[in-house]
Amino acid sequence: MKYPMTIGNLIECFKKLPGIGEKTAERYALSILDLDDEILNLFADSLINVKKRIKRCKKCHNLTENDFCEICQDITRDKKTVCVVEEPKNIMSFEKAGTYHGMYHVLDGLISPLDGINPEDINLDSLIKRIENDEIEEVIIAIKPCIEGETTSLYITRKLKDKNVKISKIAYGIPLGADMGYVDPLTLEISLENRQQIS
Amino acid sequence: MKYPMTIGNLIECFKKLPGIGEKTAERYALSILDLDDEILNLFADSLINVKKRIKRCKKCHNLTENDFCEICQDITRDKKTVCVVEEPKNIMSFEKAGTYHGMYHVLDGLISPLDGINPEDINLDSLIKRIENDEIEEVIIAIKPCIEGETTSLYITRKLKDKNVKISKIAYGIPLGADMGYVDPLTLEISLENRQQIS
Numbered sequence A, B: 001m002k003y004p005m006t007i008g009n010l011i012e013c014f015k016k017l018p019g020i021g022e023k024t025a026e027r028y029a030l031s032i033l034d035l036d037d038e039i040l041n042l043f044a045d046s047l048i049n050v051k052k053r054i055k056r057c058k059k060c061h062n063l064t065e066n067d068f069c070e071i072c073q074d075i076t077r078d079k080k081t082v083c084v085v086e087e088p089k090n091i092m093s094f095e096k097a098g099t100y101h102g103m104y105h106v107l108d109g110l111i112s113p114l115d116g117i118n119p120e121d122i123n124l125d126s127l128i129k130r131i132e133n134d135e136i137e138e139v140i141i142a143i144k145p146c147i148e149g150e151t152t153s154l155y156i157t158r159k160l161k162d163k164n165v166k167i168s169k170i171a172y173g174i175p176l177g178a179d180m181g182y183v184d185p186l187t188l189e190i191s192l193e194n195r196q197q198i199s
Helices: A005-014 A022-032 A037-053 A088-097 A125-133 A147-159 A185-193 B005-015 B022-032 B037-053 B088-097 B125-133 B147-159 B185-193
Strands: A081-085 A103-106 A138-141 A166-169 B081-085 B103-106 B138-141 B166-169
Touching: A005 A022, A005 B037, A022 B037, A022 B088, A037 B005, A037 B022, A037 B037, A081 A088, A081 A125, A088 A103, A088 B022, A103 A125, A138 A147, A147 A166, B005 B022, B081 B088, B081 B125, B088 B103, B103 B125, B138 B147, B147 B166
Parallel strands: A081 A103, A081 A138, A138 A166, B081 B103, B081 B138, B138 B166
Antiparallel strands: none
Protein backbone atom coordinates (compact mmCIF):
# COMPACT_ATOMS: atom_id res chain seq x y z
CA MET A 1 0.00 0.00 0.00
CA LYS A 2 1.23 3.48 -0.85
CA TYR A 3 -0.10 6.89 0.15
CA PRO A 4 -2.65 8.39 -2.27
CA MET A 5 -0.90 10.22 -5.13
CA THR A 6 -1.25 13.83 -3.92
CA ILE A 7 0.19 12.93 -0.52
CA GLY A 8 2.93 10.88 -2.18
CA ASN A 9 3.80 13.87 -4.36
CA LEU A 10 3.92 16.18 -1.35
CA ILE A 11 6.25 13.77 0.44
CA GLU A 12 8.57 13.73 -2.58
CA CYS A 13 8.57 17.54 -2.73
CA PHE A 14 9.34 17.93 0.97
CA LYS A 15 12.22 15.47 0.55
CA LYS A 16 13.86 17.94 -1.86
CA LEU A 17 14.37 20.40 1.00
CA PRO A 18 17.72 20.26 2.84
CA GLY A 19 17.97 17.69 5.62
CA ILE A 20 14.47 16.23 5.21
CA GLY A 21 14.19 12.45 5.05
CA GLU A 22 11.28 10.10 4.45
CA LYS A 23 9.81 10.24 7.99
CA THR A 24 9.90 14.03 8.33
CA ALA A 25 8.56 14.52 4.81
CA GLU A 26 5.68 12.18 5.67
CA ARG A 27 4.98 14.14 8.86
CA TYR A 28 4.96 17.48 7.04
CA ALA A 29 2.83 16.16 4.17
CA LEU A 30 0.18 14.78 6.53
CA SER A 31 0.17 18.01 8.56
CA ILE A 32 -0.75 19.91 5.37
CA LEU A 33 -4.21 18.31 5.65
CA ASP A 34 -4.79 20.30 8.85
CA LEU A 35 -3.81 23.73 7.46
CA ASP A 36 -6.31 26.42 6.44
CA ASP A 37 -6.98 26.94 2.74
CA GLU A 38 -5.80 30.53 3.07
CA ILE A 39 -2.32 29.45 4.21
CA LEU A 40 -2.16 26.71 1.56
CA ASN A 41 -3.00 29.17 -1.21
CA LEU A 42 -0.35 31.61 0.04
CA PHE A 43 2.13 28.73 0.33
CA ALA A 44 1.44 27.50 -3.23
CA ASP A 45 1.46 31.04 -4.63
CA SER A 46 4.78 31.87 -2.94
CA LEU A 47 6.37 28.64 -4.17
CA ILE A 48 5.44 29.43 -7.76
CA ASN A 49 6.34 33.09 -7.64
CA VAL A 50 9.43 33.16 -5.50
CA LYS A 51 11.83 32.33 -8.32
CA LYS A 52 10.12 34.74 -10.69
CA ARG A 53 10.04 37.67 -8.29
CA ILE A 54 13.28 37.31 -6.39
CA LYS A 55 16.27 38.89 -8.13
CA ARG A 56 19.72 39.87 -6.98
CA CYS A 57 20.44 43.49 -6.05
CA LYS A 58 22.44 45.09 -8.88
CA LYS A 59 24.85 46.62 -6.39
CA CYS A 60 25.39 44.12 -3.56
CA HIS A 61 23.79 40.86 -4.86
CA ASN A 62 21.43 40.65 -1.88
CA LEU A 63 17.97 39.11 -2.48
CA THR A 64 15.36 41.63 -3.59
CA GLU A 65 12.17 41.97 -5.60
CA ASN A 66 13.45 45.24 -7.14
CA ASP A 67 16.58 46.34 -8.98
CA PHE A 68 18.25 47.37 -5.76
CA CYS A 69 17.76 45.85 -2.31
CA GLU A 70 16.25 47.58 0.70
CA ILE A 71 19.67 48.23 2.22
CA CYS A 72 21.24 49.72 -0.92
CA GLN A 73 18.17 51.97 -1.28
CA ASP A 74 18.30 53.12 2.35
CA ILE A 75 19.73 56.66 2.31
CA THR A 76 20.34 56.67 6.06
CA ARG A 77 22.99 53.95 5.92
CA ASP A 78 26.74 54.50 5.91
CA LYS A 79 27.74 54.14 2.24
CA LYS A 80 31.47 54.17 2.97
CA THR A 81 31.65 50.80 4.71
CA VAL A 82 31.07 47.44 3.00
CA CYS A 83 30.69 44.16 4.86
CA VAL A 84 31.58 41.20 2.61
CA VAL A 85 29.54 38.04 3.26
CA GLU A 86 29.24 34.63 1.61
CA GLU A 87 25.47 34.27 1.31
CA PRO A 88 22.40 36.54 1.39
CA LYS A 89 21.19 34.98 4.64
CA ASN A 90 24.36 36.17 6.41
CA ILE A 91 23.08 39.72 5.87
CA MET A 92 19.96 38.83 7.84
CA SER A 93 22.10 37.62 10.76
CA PHE A 94 23.93 40.95 10.93
CA GLU A 95 20.68 42.88 10.53
CA LYS A 96 19.14 40.94 13.40
CA ALA A 97 22.11 41.88 15.59
CA GLY A 98 21.23 45.41 14.53
CA THR A 99 24.46 47.26 15.29
CA TYR A 100 25.92 47.47 11.79
CA HIS A 101 24.66 50.31 9.63
CA GLY A 102 26.91 50.08 6.57
CA MET A 103 26.44 48.35 3.23
CA TYR A 104 26.96 44.68 2.30
CA HIS A 105 28.38 42.68 -0.59
CA VAL A 106 27.32 39.07 -1.18
CA LEU A 107 30.00 36.89 -2.79
CA ASP A 108 27.72 33.91 -3.47
CA GLY A 109 30.47 31.47 -2.69
CA LEU A 110 34.10 31.29 -1.63
CA ILE A 111 37.20 30.69 -3.72
CA SER A 112 37.89 26.96 -3.77
CA PRO A 113 40.23 25.79 -6.57
CA LEU A 114 39.71 22.14 -5.56
CA ASP A 115 35.97 22.48 -6.25
CA GLY A 116 36.69 24.48 -9.40
CA ILE A 117 35.49 27.75 -7.89
CA ASN A 118 37.82 30.51 -9.06
CA PRO A 119 37.75 34.24 -8.25
CA GLU A 120 35.79 34.98 -11.44
CA ASP A 121 33.05 32.54 -10.43
CA ILE A 122 31.96 34.59 -7.42
CA ASN A 123 31.01 38.25 -7.09
CA LEU A 124 34.54 39.56 -6.57
CA ASP A 125 34.93 41.73 -9.68
CA SER A 126 31.85 43.70 -8.77
CA LEU A 127 33.23 44.14 -5.23
CA ILE A 128 36.54 45.57 -6.51
CA LYS A 129 34.71 47.87 -8.95
CA ARG A 130 32.37 49.02 -6.21
CA ILE A 131 35.23 49.89 -3.91
CA GLU A 132 36.83 51.98 -6.65
CA ASN A 133 33.68 53.70 -7.88
CA ASP A 134 31.81 54.25 -4.62
CA GLU A 135 34.85 55.52 -2.71
CA ILE A 136 34.50 52.88 -0.01
CA GLU A 137 36.62 53.62 3.07
CA GLU A 138 36.45 50.27 4.88
CA VAL A 139 35.89 46.70 3.75
CA ILE A 140 34.93 44.34 6.57
CA ILE A 141 35.44 40.69 5.63
CA ALA A 142 32.80 38.64 7.45
CA ILE A 143 33.38 35.15 6.10
CA LYS A 144 33.33 31.97 8.14
CA PRO A 145 36.74 30.68 9.27
CA CYS A 146 37.75 27.89 6.87
CA ILE A 147 40.40 27.33 4.20
CA GLU A 148 38.16 28.69 1.41
CA GLY A 149 37.32 31.68 3.58
CA GLU A 150 40.98 32.43 4.22
CA THR A 151 41.81 32.08 0.51
CA THR A 152 39.01 34.45 -0.43
CA SER A 153 40.03 36.88 2.28
CA LEU A 154 43.65 36.82 1.08
CA TYR A 155 42.55 37.38 -2.52
CA ILE A 156 40.50 40.42 -1.57
CA THR A 157 43.36 41.82 0.51
CA ARG A 158 45.84 41.43 -2.35
CA LYS A 159 43.49 42.90 -4.95
CA LEU A 160 42.96 45.96 -2.78
CA LYS A 161 46.46 46.48 -1.46
CA ASP A 162 47.17 49.48 -3.74
CA LYS A 163 43.80 51.08 -3.11
CA ASN A 164 43.29 53.58 -0.36
CA VAL A 165 40.91 51.40 1.62
CA LYS A 166 41.03 49.96 5.12
CA ILE A 167 40.44 46.19 5.24
CA SER A 168 39.36 44.39 8.38
CA LYS A 169 38.18 40.92 9.30
CA ILE A 170 35.56 40.08 11.94
CA ALA A 171 36.97 38.55 15.13
CA TYR A 172 37.13 34.79 15.46
CA GLY A 173 37.18 33.41 19.02
CA ILE A 174 35.05 32.04 21.85
CA PRO A 175 31.35 32.82 21.27
CA LEU A 176 29.50 34.63 24.06
CA GLY A 177 27.80 32.30 26.52
CA ALA A 178 30.04 29.38 25.59
CA ASP A 179 31.17 26.91 28.20
CA MET A 180 34.99 26.81 27.96
CA GLY A 181 34.92 23.04 28.42
CA TYR A 182 33.03 22.58 25.17
CA VAL A 183 35.00 24.93 22.94
CA ASP A 184 36.91 23.05 20.22
CA PRO A 185 40.74 23.13 20.21
CA LEU A 186 41.01 25.16 16.97
CA THR A 187 38.77 27.91 18.30
CA LEU A 188 40.75 27.94 21.54
CA GLU A 189 43.98 28.22 19.55
CA ILE A 190 42.66 31.12 17.48
CA SER A 191 41.28 32.84 20.57
CA LEU A 192 44.72 32.66 22.17
CA GLU A 193 46.45 33.93 19.04
CA ASN A 194 44.08 36.86 18.75
CA ARG A 195 44.18 37.76 22.44
CA GLN A 196 43.92 41.44 23.27
CA GLN A 197 45.91 43.23 25.92
CA ILE A 198 43.59 44.76 28.47
CA SER A 199 46.00 46.36 30.89
CA MET B 1 15.89 44.98 6.87
CA LYS B 2 13.45 42.17 6.22
CA TYR B 3 13.45 39.46 3.56
CA PRO B 4 11.60 40.36 0.33
CA MET B 5 7.86 39.65 0.64
CA THR B 6 7.66 36.33 -1.25
CA ILE B 7 10.48 34.88 0.85
CA GLY B 8 8.92 36.29 4.03
CA ASN B 9 5.61 34.63 3.09
CA LEU B 10 7.34 31.31 2.44
CA ILE B 11 9.04 31.50 5.84
CA GLU B 12 5.68 32.11 7.53
CA CYS B 13 4.12 29.15 5.67
CA PHE B 14 6.93 26.77 6.61
CA LYS B 15 6.55 27.87 10.25
CA LYS B 16 3.00 26.44 10.21
CA LEU B 17 4.41 22.92 9.81
CA PRO B 18 4.98 20.89 13.00
CA GLY B 19 8.26 21.53 14.80
CA ILE B 20 9.59 24.19 12.40
CA GLY B 21 10.96 27.38 13.95
CA GLU B 22 12.26 30.62 12.47
CA LYS B 23 15.74 29.35 11.54
CA THR B 24 14.61 26.14 9.85
CA ALA B 25 11.80 27.93 8.02
CA GLU B 26 14.36 30.45 6.74
CA ARG B 27 16.64 27.62 5.57
CA TYR B 28 13.80 25.85 3.73
CA ALA B 29 12.50 29.07 2.16
CA LEU B 30 15.93 30.01 0.81
CA SER B 31 16.49 26.48 -0.49
CA ILE B 32 13.32 26.83 -2.58
CA LEU B 33 15.28 29.25 -4.80
CA ASP B 34 17.51 26.36 -5.87
CA LEU B 35 14.72 23.94 -6.83
CA ASP B 36 13.63 23.23 -10.40
CA ASP B 37 10.43 24.85 -11.70
CA GLU B 38 9.00 21.39 -12.35
CA ILE B 39 9.27 20.41 -8.67
CA LEU B 40 7.94 23.79 -7.54
CA ASN B 41 4.88 23.47 -9.79
CA LEU B 42 4.21 19.96 -8.50
CA PHE B 43 4.73 21.18 -4.93
CA ALA B 44 2.31 24.11 -5.35
CA ASP B 45 -0.23 21.97 -7.18
CA SER B 46 -0.14 19.27 -4.51
CA LEU B 47 -0.53 21.83 -1.71
CA ILE B 48 -3.64 23.27 -3.32
CA ASN B 49 -5.19 19.97 -4.28
CA VAL B 50 -4.35 17.72 -1.38
CA LYS B 51 -7.29 18.83 0.78
CA LYS B 52 -9.70 18.70 -2.16
CA ARG B 53 -8.66 15.25 -3.35
CA ILE B 54 -7.93 13.39 -0.13
CA LYS B 55 -10.99 11.86 1.49
CA ARG B 56 -11.49 9.18 4.12
CA CYS B 57 -12.24 5.61 3.09
CA LYS B 58 -15.95 4.92 3.70
CA LYS B 59 -15.12 1.59 5.33
CA CYS B 60 -11.92 2.02 7.34
CA HIS B 61 -11.33 5.82 7.41
CA ASN B 62 -7.89 5.48 5.82
CA LEU B 63 -6.72 8.31 3.52
CA THR B 64 -7.77 7.85 -0.11
CA GLU B 65 -8.60 9.74 -3.28
CA ASN B 66 -11.54 7.41 -3.96
CA ASP B 67 -14.57 6.23 -1.99
CA PHE B 68 -12.70 3.22 -0.66
CA CYS B 69 -8.96 2.96 0.06
CA GLU B 70 -6.49 0.73 -1.73
CA ILE B 71 -6.51 -1.82 1.08
CA CYS B 72 -10.31 -2.10 1.33
CA GLN B 73 -10.43 -2.53 -2.46
CA ASP B 74 -7.75 -5.23 -2.48
CA ILE B 75 -9.54 -8.54 -2.98
CA THR B 76 -6.47 -10.57 -2.01
CA ARG B 77 -6.46 -9.38 1.59
CA ASP B 78 -7.90 -11.25 4.56
CA LYS B 79 -11.30 -9.61 5.15
CA LYS B 80 -11.91 -11.40 8.44
CA THR B 81 -9.21 -9.63 10.48
CA VAL B 82 -9.28 -5.94 11.41
CA CYS B 83 -6.35 -4.07 12.92
CA VAL B 84 -7.52 -1.01 14.86
CA VAL B 85 -5.12 1.96 14.74
CA GLU B 86 -5.21 5.56 15.95
CA GLU B 87 -4.10 7.45 12.82
CA PRO B 88 -3.85 6.78 9.07
CA LYS B 89 -0.05 6.96 9.20
CA ASN B 90 0.00 3.94 11.56
CA ILE B 91 -1.35 1.88 8.65
CA MET B 92 1.71 2.85 6.63
CA SER B 93 4.00 1.59 9.43
CA PHE B 94 2.35 -1.83 9.40
CA GLU B 95 2.36 -1.93 5.60
CA LYS B 96 6.08 -1.15 5.57
CA ALA B 97 6.66 -4.08 7.93
CA GLY B 98 4.74 -6.05 5.30
CA THR B 99 3.66 -9.11 7.27
CA TYR B 100 0.05 -8.17 8.03
CA HIS B 101 -2.45 -8.89 5.29
CA GLY B 102 -5.78 -8.12 6.95
CA MET B 103 -7.90 -4.98 7.02
CA TYR B 104 -7.54 -1.83 9.13
CA HIS B 105 -9.78 0.57 10.99
CA VAL B 106 -8.63 4.12 11.77
CA LEU B 107 -10.13 5.56 14.97
CA ASP B 108 -8.89 9.13 14.37
CA GLY B 109 -8.22 9.64 18.05
CA LEU B 110 -8.43 7.87 21.38
CA ILE B 111 -11.07 8.16 24.12
CA SER B 112 -9.97 10.86 26.53
CA PRO B 113 -12.77 12.21 28.76
CA LEU B 114 -10.37 14.82 30.24
CA ASP B 115 -9.87 16.32 26.78
CA GLY B 116 -13.58 15.97 26.03
CA ILE B 117 -13.06 13.12 23.56
CA ASN B 118 -15.86 10.60 24.10
CA PRO B 119 -16.48 7.29 22.29
CA GLU B 120 -18.89 8.98 19.87
CA ASP B 121 -16.19 11.50 18.81
CA ILE B 122 -13.98 8.85 17.23
CA ASN B 123 -14.70 6.16 14.64
CA LEU B 124 -15.90 3.51 17.12
CA ASP B 125 -19.53 3.13 16.02
CA SER B 126 -18.43 2.33 12.50
CA LEU B 127 -15.97 -0.25 13.89
CA ILE B 128 -18.68 -2.05 15.88
CA LYS B 129 -21.05 -1.99 12.88
CA ARG B 130 -18.31 -3.31 10.63
CA ILE B 131 -17.58 -6.22 12.94
CA GLU B 132 -21.26 -7.15 12.97
CA ASN B 133 -21.92 -6.72 9.25
CA ASP B 134 -18.66 -8.01 7.76
CA GLU B 135 -18.48 -11.08 10.02
CA ILE B 136 -15.04 -10.17 11.33
CA GLU B 137 -13.32 -13.01 13.17
CA GLU B 138 -10.46 -11.16 14.90
CA VAL B 139 -9.96 -7.56 16.03
CA ILE B 140 -6.32 -6.68 16.71
CA ILE B 141 -5.98 -3.55 18.82
CA ALA B 142 -2.78 -1.76 17.77
CA ILE B 143 -2.88 1.41 19.81
CA LYS B 144 0.09 2.98 21.57
CA PRO B 145 0.40 2.14 25.28
CA CYS B 146 -1.00 5.10 27.23
CA ILE B 147 -4.01 5.79 29.47
CA GLU B 148 -6.18 6.92 26.54
CA GLY B 149 -5.09 3.84 24.60
CA GLU B 150 -6.02 1.54 27.47
CA THR B 151 -9.39 3.26 27.91
CA THR B 152 -10.16 2.91 24.21
CA SER B 153 -9.02 -0.71 24.23
CA LEU B 154 -11.24 -1.45 27.25
CA TYR B 155 -14.22 0.24 25.59
CA ILE B 156 -13.84 -1.85 22.43
CA THR B 157 -13.47 -5.05 24.46
CA ARG B 158 -16.64 -4.31 26.45
CA LYS B 159 -18.67 -3.35 23.40
CA LEU B 160 -17.72 -6.59 21.69
CA LYS B 161 -17.94 -8.99 24.64
CA ASP B 162 -21.25 -10.53 23.47
CA LYS B 163 -20.17 -10.81 19.86
CA ASN B 164 -18.51 -13.89 18.51
CA VAL B 165 -15.18 -12.22 17.78
CA LYS B 166 -11.64 -12.78 19.02
CA ILE B 167 -9.99 -9.63 20.37
CA SER B 168 -6.23 -9.29 20.72
CA LYS B 169 -3.76 -6.52 21.52
CA ILE B 170 -0.31 -6.10 19.97
CA ALA B 171 2.56 -6.96 22.33
CA TYR B 172 4.17 -4.20 24.38
CA GLY B 173 7.75 -4.83 25.51
CA ILE B 174 11.41 -4.27 24.72
CA PRO B 175 11.86 -3.18 21.07
CA LEU B 176 14.26 -5.23 18.95
CA GLY B 177 17.80 -3.91 18.94
CA ALA B 178 17.30 -2.04 22.21
CA ASP B 179 20.08 -1.78 24.75
CA MET B 180 18.64 -3.07 28.03
CA GLY B 181 20.43 -0.29 29.91
CA TYR B 182 18.42 2.38 28.11
CA VAL B 183 14.95 0.82 28.34
CA ASP B 184 12.64 2.88 30.59
CA PRO B 185 11.32 1.31 33.83
CA LEU B 186 7.67 1.17 32.65
CA THR B 187 8.58 -0.77 29.51
CA LEU B 188 10.73 -3.11 31.61
CA GLU B 189 7.80 -3.63 34.00
CA ILE B 190 5.38 -4.41 31.16
CA SER B 191 7.91 -6.75 29.51
CA LEU B 192 8.22 -8.68 32.78
CA GLU B 193 4.46 -8.85 33.23
CA ASN B 194 3.96 -10.10 29.68
CA ARG B 195 6.78 -12.66 29.82
CA GLN B 196 6.25 -15.86 27.87
CA GLN B 197 7.23 -19.30 29.02
CA ILE B 198 9.66 -20.85 26.56
CA SER B 199 10.37 -24.18 28.14
